[in-house]
Amino acid sequence: MSDEKPFISTLANIAENEPQNLQAYADEVVHLEFFGDDSSHHKLFKDLRFSNLETLWLDASDHNDDASLDPYLQSKLRRFIFYGGPISDVFLDKLQASCPLLEELLIDNPRDLISPEGFLRFLDGTKALKRVSVMYGMNRAITDSVVVALATKAGLEILEFQELITEDLASRIVAEQQSRHGTDNKLFPELRELTCVAESGGLANLLPFLFNLTRLEANVIYKSIPSTAIQDCIIHNIGSHCVSLQTLKLEYRSVEGQHIHIVPEDLVRSAQRLHKLEELSVSGGQIEAPMLRDSHFASIMEAQQHLKVLHLKFACYLTEFALEEASKHCGARLLELELDGTYNLSNLVRGNVSFPQLSSLELGQLASRSVADDVIATEAIDIARLLKNMAPKLEYFDVMSGNILSDMILDELDEI
Secondary structure, X not given: OOOOOOOHHHHHHHHHHOHHHHHHHHHHOOXXXXXXXXXXXXXXXXXXXXXXXXXXXXXXXXXXXXXXXXHHOOOOOOEEEEOOOOOOHHHHHHHHHHOOOOOEEEEOOOOOXXXXXXXXXXXXXXXXXXXXXXXXXXXXXXXXXXXXXXXXXXXXXXXXXXXXXXXXXXXXXHHHHHHHHOOOOOOOOOOOEEEEEEEHHHHHHHHHHOOOOXXXXXXXXXXXXXXXXXXXXXXXXXXXXOOOOOEEEXXXXXXXXXXXXXXXXXXXXXXXXXXXXXXXXXXXXXXXXXXXXXXXXXXXXXXXXXXXXXXXXXXXXXXXXXXXXXXXXXXXXXXXXXXXXXXXXXXXXXXXXXXOOOOEEEEEEEOOOOOOHHHHHHHHHHHHHHHHHHOOOOOXXXXXXXXXXXXXXXXXXXXX
């Protein structure tokens, strides 16, 4: 009897009670996942060969050292997901040499034992690699040369990079690539998905080379400029370069007192150019679009023919009429909708707003027709019914800045 994805405890039990059968079990294993203390069992498997292993997933552990992981480095291994442990350049050399089919690498906190030279050798030697996730605790290994190697690696389709991409680093990447190849367009030659943390200037410098992206998730950081409103440059530029995007998620990080402004016309222009979007998310505590109005939102919705998920979580002045526009242009497809602004939902009771597939709705704040508790209670009942009729599949409803009306609506929704 075979088990392609056994629990580690099951293998450990066989090792202790049926050692004569352990290799036969190991021959059938395709996926191994080590959680919690599972890695303490590595010593039981030191003489085995997992000849059919394709995926190795390792939770952080001091037991994940170079020698202990040897039995899993087999020729069929395609995915190596590593969340921490004392591995060194020696291990990366073995991984590259033993696993020619390796397509995916996630590496996190190797305890500062991997050098830039070792990581560069690994990247140069792996020919099938399509997905790389460089997580945390990789400071020692990440140099300009390593970043350039990632940015120019042939075949790389998905990159998650949690080290900060500064404006200076991005400029050096572009300059070094130009000096090596004499042209810019070999940066990120086949990249389709990018997850990163970047200064606004760093990401802006790289956007012209990310024209093949279908997915971008970025934490954007603006340098501190106290008491000065900053005009966002990412949304201003992204529509000119990344026209194939299907998913765009931007989360802005800022320091206290910093204000980042989104120009409505930039948001509209990008929406019109990024017409393949299925998911759009823009959020951040200090980001705002004080001039964004329902008319701008209408233009955004009109341009989106494939949108299913929309999160605009920043200060703005949208109203319930934005919901009408969302329903008119994207209502049949939307699954999630999150909008800041102020909404008098009672104005929609006699309207035709419909979101037949919507499962999640979150709004900035709600306005009531009255301050009298009995009127508010009646209004809450009407709005709760409206929401259920408007979005029959609604599973989650919330209000960012709650009040008595929103609390009563939530109570009513629980009763319906």
